[in-house]
Amino acid sequence: MTPPRAKKSIQPATTRARLQAVIKESRNIMRKDAGLNGELDRLPQLAWLLFLRALDEVEEERQINDPDYRPAVTGRYRWSEWAKGGTTGQPLLTFVEDQLLPHLRGLRGSGRAGDPRDTVAQIFEHIDNRMHSGYLLAELVRQLDKVDFANGDDIHTMAHLYESMLKEMRDAAGDSGEFYTPRPLVRFMTAMVDPRPGEVVMDPAMGTGGFLVEAFDHMRTRATTATQLEQVQAAVRGTEKKSMPFLLAQMNFLLHGIDRPAVVQTNALSTPIADMRRDGVDVVLTNPPFGGEEERGVQSNFPAGMQTAETVWLFLQAVMARLERTKGRCAIVVPNSVLFDQGIGARIKAELMKKFTLHTVLRLPNGVFAPYTLIPSNVLFFEHGPQQDHVWFYEHPLPEGRKNYTKTKPMAYEELADCTAWWGGPEREGRRETEQAWQVPVAEIVESGYSLDQRNPNRPDDLSHRPPAELVAELIETEREMLVLLEQMEREIKDFAL
Structure with a gap:
């Protein structure tokens, strides 16, 4: 066993501004390398190097706190050994490509959930060094060594890295509907759903793992016994289709002390819905992709009459299946189109309200997901059981004087305090209509x-006093809704022709 080392001196936690400076310089270095062509090459190179940097720090800390802990990476393969050793040029390339990466791919653990050796081997199975210059690689390693992961709360900077680069890559953010959820919204959704020790929480489109980390922290603060702490460790489940966010999620879990996440890199929709029902969970927290399309092989996993290429509708069915037998509950982010869609969408909503209580629809203002999209979004909160005779709607207002949220002025958690107070706790007691909150009879919805897509009756709709930009935005949204309905009709005509 590698003996624990003396604890290093505490460095200031990496701020977002400092991380941005480090990443900017790192990208400048990588632009000089002939082996990296654009962000699609630079992001994976950055990600696996930062993963090893973070893993080394986590494992050092765990060895100090637990002398029996066996690190996944030992000896000359640790970041703190090879990255600080001064090797450069061709010797560094040879070490990384012929020794380090093969060693990481070949790690073998106990096979038990949470063994870090198996986790590292899984992550590096398809990782390669893409840089041609060993001198530039050494310069990049020195730069990334400046990132300090001492403060667990600042690990969200890693997700920020992925998000900021996605915007520039422009190949995922808007086109594939992949919108990473702001942390204040993640925190609010988790608090309202309130996962507890002993429950299993799942995100079938986990991205970089934000919902699962928040749920883990939420449950851990409520665990009062060793047994409950053990249950919380085994409570995290998730899937992610893309390799890069999956790698970042694994790093997120390691740095937050989630030792046994049951997560896999796969398409959550590729499992037959009958198997999803058998493999249930207690809580689902998720923001599935908007606007994506699934192939017919995936669609065939769903019931006839409920099959569609639209990813969000398939995810909604998958979530319902996971919660049906366990009598679970959910908070899921959906676009406006889910609210007003007819056809298959109406049938799926009818099924939802037949098997579950859709108790709250949180309507979000423009810009919550800036800079990825300005598409208005919502959060559906539901739980297993007979539908109540009404559905509550809550319209989250923008801060006074603001037209929308932006990248530089995003949503803050404190702005959700009024909704939290109105919510009424776990039992949702004492709710009343306000300027932001109203209820709609289920009979009216049917x-x-x-x-x-229910308008707030408590807010005056005086066109003469509404800002022109708001009116234009509403017209655009109306046109978008019409386009969605026309596209839906077109797909149904094609499906009928087939």
Whole structure:
């Protein structure tokens, strides 16, 4: 066993501004390398190097706190050994490509959930060094060694790295509907759903793991016994289709002390829905991709009459299946189209309100997901059980004087305090109508074809006093809704022709 080393001196935690400076310089270094062509090459190179940097710090800390802990990476393969050794040029390339990466791919653990050796081997199975210059690689390693992961709360900077680079890559953010959820919204959704020790929490589209980390922290603060702490460790489940966010999620888990996450890199929709029902969970917290399309092989996993290429509808069915037998509960981010969609969408909403209580629809203002999209979004909160005779709607207002949220002025958690107070605790007691909150009879929703696109009756709709930009935005959204309905009709005509 590698003996624990003396604890290093505490360095200031990495601030977001400092991380941005480090990443900017790192990208400048990588731009000089002939082996890296654009962000699609630079992001994976940055990610696996930062993973090893973070893993080394975590394992050092764990060895100090637990003398029996066996690190995944030992000896000359530790970041603190090879990255600080001064090797450069061709010798560094030879070491990384012929020794380090093969060693990491070949790690073998106990096979038990949470063994870090198995986790590292899984992550590095398809990782390669893409840099051609050993001198530039050494310069990059020295730069990344400046990132300090001492403060667990600042690990969210890693997700910020992925998000900021996605924007510039422009190949994922808007086109594939992949919108990373702001942390204040993640925190609010988790608090309202309130996962508890002994429950299993899942995110079937986990991205960099934000919901699962928040749920883990939420449950851990409520664990009062050793047994409950053990249950919390085994409570995290998730899937992610893309390799890069999956790698970042694994790092996120390691740095937050989640030792046994049951997470896999796969398409969550590739499992037959009957198997999803058998493999249930207690809580689902998720923000599935908007606007994506799934191939017919994936669609065939869902019931006839409920099959569609639209990813968000398939995810909604998958979530319902996971919660059906366990009588679980959910908070899921959906675009406006889910609220007003008819056809298959109406049938899926009818199924939802038949098997579950859709108790709250949180309507979010423009810009919550800036800079990825300005598409208005919502959060559906539901739990297993007979549908109540009404559905509550809550319209989250923008801060006074603001037209929308932006990248530089995003949503803050404190702005959700009024909604938290109105919520009424776990039992949702004492709710009342306000300027932001109103209830709609279920009979009215059914009569409308299961439309959840319900306007706030408590807010004056005086066109003469509304800002022109707001009116234009509403017209654009109306046109977008019409386009979605026309596209839906077009798909249904094609499906009928087939």
